[in-house]
Amino acid sequence: MLKIINLKASTGGKDILKGLNLEIKTGEVHAIMGPNGSGKSTLANVLSGKPGYDISGEINFEGKKLNNVPIEERAQNGIFLAFQYPLEIPGVNTSNFLRTAINSIRKAKGEKELDALSFIKLIKEKASELKIDEKFLSRQLNVGFSGGEKKKNEILQMKLLEPKLSVLDETDSGLDIDALRIVADGVNSYKNKDNSFLIITHYQRLLDYIKPDYIHVLSNGKIIKTGRSELGQQLEKTGYKYLN
Amino acid sequence: MKLNFSKEDFNKNKDNIMFNEDFVKNNFPNKRKENWKFTDLEKILNFKFKELSVYNKKNTITFNEKLQFDHYYLISINGNISKYNFGNGEKKFSSSSKFDTKDLLLKANKIHPFNNFTQDIKNDTLLAQNIAFADRGYNLELASSLSKPIVIYNIFKHDLENKFINISNEIKLLNSDITVIEYNIDYSNSSFFRSTFQIFDLNKSNLNYFIINKGSSKSYNYVRNKIKIDKSNYENYIFTSGTKFKKEDSEISLNSEDSSAKIMSAVFLKNDDHQEIQSTIRHKKPNCKSFQKIKNILKDGSKGIFQGKVHVSKEAQKTDAYQISKGLLLDQKSEFSTKPELEIYADDVKCSHGSTSGNIDEQAQYYLMSRGLSKKNATRLIVKGFLTDVISEIKNKDLKKIINSHLDDVINYEN
Ligand SMILES: Nc1ncnc2c1ncn2[C@@H]1O[C@H](COP(=O)(O)OP(=O)(O)O)[C@@H](O)[C@H]1O
Ligand SMILES: [Mg+2]
Numbered sequence: 001m002l003k004i005i006n007l008k009a010s011t012g013g014k015d016i017l018k019g020l021n022l023e024i025k026t027g028e029v030h031a032i033m034g035p036n037g038s039g040k041s042t043l044a045n046v047l048s049g050k051p052g053y054d055i056s057g058e059i060n061f062e063g064k065k066l067n068n069v070p071i072e073e074r075a076q077n078g079i080f081l082a083f084q085y086p087l088e089i090p091g092v093n094t095s096n097f098l099r100t101a102i103n104s105i106r107k108a109k110g111e112k113e114l115d116a117l118s119f120i121k122l123i124k125e126k127a128s129e130l131k132i133d134e135k136f137l138s139r140q141l142n143v144g145f146s147g148g149e150k151k152k153n154e155i156l157q158m159k160l161l162e163p164k165l166s167v168l169d170e171t172d173s174g175l176d177i178d179a180l181r182i183v184a185d186g187v188n189s190y191k192n193k194d195n196s197f198l199i200i201t202h203y204q205r206l207l208d209y210i211k212p213d214y215i216h217v218l219s220n221g222k223i224i225k226t227g228r229s230e231l232g233q234q235l236e237k238t239g240y241k242y243l244n
Numbered sequence: 245m246k247l248n249f250s251k252e253d254f255n256k257n258k259d260n261i262m263f264n265e266d267f268v269k270n271n272f273p274n275k276r277k278e279n280w281k282f283t284d285l286e287k288i289l290n291f292k293f294k295e296l297s298v299y300n301k302k303n304t305i306t307f308n309e310k311l312q313f314d315h316y317y318l319i320s321i322n323g324n325i326s327k328y329n330f331g332n333g334e335k336k337f338s339s340s341s342k343f344d345t346k347d348l349l350l351k352a353n354k355i356h357p358f359n360n361f362t363q364d365i366k367n368d369t370l371l372a373q374n375i376a377f378a379d380r381g382y383n384l385e386l387a388s389s390l391s392k393p394i395v396i397y398n399i400f401k402h403d404l405e406n407k408f409i410n411i412s413n414e415i416k417l418l419n420s421d422i423t424v425i426e427y428n429i430d431y432s433n434s435s436f437f438r439s440t441f442q443i444f445d446l447n448k449s450n451l452n453y454f455i456i457n458k459g460s461s462k463s464y465n466y467v468r469n470k471i472k473i474d475k476s477n478y479e480n481y482i483f484t485s486g487t488k489f490k491k492e493d494s495e496i497s498l499n500s501e502d503s504s505a506k507i508m509s510a511v512f513l514k515n516d517d518h519q520e521i522q523s524t525i526r527h528k529k530p531n532c533k534s535f536q537k538i539k540n541i542l543k544d545g546s547k548g549i550f551q552g553k554v555h556v557s558k559e560a561q562k563t564d565a566y567q568i569s570k571g572l573l574l575d576q577k578s579e580f581s582t583k584p585e586l587e588i589y590a591d592d593v594k595c596s597h598g599s600t601s602g603n604i605d606e607q608a609q610y611y612l613m614s615r616g617l618s619k620k621n622a623t624r625l626i627v628k629g630f631l632t633d634v635i636s637e638i639k640n641k642d643l644k645k646i647i648n649s650h651l652d653d654v655i656n657y658e659n
Contacts, residue, residue: 072614075615108616
């Protein structure tokens with residue numbers, strides 16, 4: 001599904017990704033761990049098409065080169081990024097935004113747009129799965145949401161937009177145990193053999209809920225180690241230091 | 245630019261005919277005047293018009309694009325009331341007729357004697373011209389509340405090219421709680437100059453006064469409001485997107501305790517539109533409140549201006565005065581200017597003002613686009629979002645819906 005070859009990315013005169021290789025096959029769950037500042041969010045941003053990076057190397061998504069594809073087309077083609085720090089957007093009504101988003105993607109896929117009624121039905125169902133109070137849907141997007149509420153809202157968007165590849169950037173950070181479980185259940189119930197995940201996290205505890213097929217360690221802009229799930233437990237005990 | 249008028253164009257007041265013709269001739273304010281420093285009317289009119297001729301025709305038309313909610317209405321054609329409906333069906337109205345019930349009086353415009361405004365017109369040639377020429381408008385007096393809002397359909401039609409229309413309106417309220425919606429529709433497709441002088445006299449009353457434009461207009465508009473507030477609340481909501489040029493000057497006096505004044509505005513300016521709101525709010529007695537929130541979205545080299553002056557006299561303790569103005573600039577060519585001015589002579593007051601102007605938040609654009617929205621749709625959502633806190637102040641649900649859909653039309657038109 002995703003194949004990254006020798007990806008380098010820099011911004012503001014700083015080289016952040018320094019030759020990264022990664023392949024995620026359809027149906028696989030990959031986790032990326034790594035110290036702060038190693039370039040995890042940069043990788044996520046670059047995948048989403050965030051402007052402002054100088055990029056070399058190649059990103060292939062479903063066999064097509066992604067490097068110059070505009071942000072919205074990536075989303076329409078099935079790439080989703082749950083942000084580490086979801087933005088507050090004053091004045092933009094959450095449910096209005098969600099409906100515009102879902103219909104943008106449906107339209108791009110050549111599907112019929114959802115009318116108001118079917119949308120409300122759908123969103124109520126997905127929100128209740130994530131134990132999100134309906135009141136949030138009529139609020140301004142992320143404005144005044146707690147950290148946990150913002151993260152849940154990201155997962156709600158994921159479930160509504162039904163991406164092929166979901167990149168979760170530290171979605172577990174700042175969540176209490178109950179919220180963590182809800183988010184993990186949300187991911188697990190969406191996971192199937194046709195979609196893939198790239199989960200960025202610092203903590204093994206999320207990976208106890210969402211079992212990754214592979215764990216990669218990102219350090220200083222490169223993947224320095226790849227292993228199976230035992231690697232996570234090992235890192236939990238020893239930290240990243242011994243890897244260097 | 246030449247201003248064309250004859251003796252006949254002066255309205256019927258004797259004093260006004262006596263009035264020195266030279267004074268009203270070719271005399272428009274320019275930027276050397278404090279209130280006009282961001283709006284050089286002389287230059288703007290000279291640039292657009294070779295001549296302006298005082299308009300004195302009275303027309304009628306059939307109009308059937310009424311708003312879809314329960315309301316009373318007046319239909320005004322080029323400033324002249326031609327029909328009204330206060331619940332007993334639509335009636336014709338001519339300048340000689342009047343509608344008179346126990347608590348409601350509707351008459352044609354009042355012709356003001358110059359003597360009543362000698363102070364005002366000394367520095368205000370537009371007002372002097374208005375008093376000299378105004379031959380149309382309405383005069384509405386109410387002594388009880390109305391259960392439905394009054395819509396004033398302000399229709400402009402026929403050939404108005406290079407015309408100078410002078411209108412004078414008055415609303416006088418006693419123990420009355422009403423909503424008035426000035427709904428402007430310009431079918432004329434002409435460039436003309438409309439000057440309106442309005443007096444609002446509120447006594448133990450609440451007035452919610454909305455100004456909404458439908459579609460676009462090539463007209464140039466000056467509105468001068470004189471608002472007297474006694475034990476009353478005045479709320480003014482301005483949604484005048486689509487008008488080429490507009491300056492709305494409001495002089496508001498809070499004349500007795502526990503009164504309030506509110507000005508809220510949300511407009512989207514484009515195609516080098518120029519719109520200014522200038523207010524002077526005089527807090528004369530204690531415990532009064534004033535609140536102003538002005539929001540402009542600007543594009544294509546348009547100009548938005550807010551000049552808000554708050555004057556708090558020595559006696560006016562516990563004054564609460566707030567003003568904020570924000571410009572959202574969608575390109576480098578457009579400009580948003582503000583000039584807040586506080587003059588405070590009381591010591592126990594809460595007065596604050598703020599002003600910002602900036603470009604669209606690219607991070608927000610990116611966030612929305614990462615969910616599949618095109619740049620255009622992302623921008624629309626953000627732009628609409630910028631106006632949300634003004635719209636959310638509208639209490640009447642029907643009106644809120646109407647205004648929302650007007651703003652959507654303006655925003656979605658392009659970009
Ligand atoms: N816009 C930027 N300009 C300069 N440096 C940046 C910018 N964005 C990120 N960095 C730097 O790049 C490094 C990697 O950042 P990031 O990808 O956010 O790391 P991580 O998510 O792994 O903690 C950090 O040292 C960070 O300070
Ligand atoms: Mg990060």
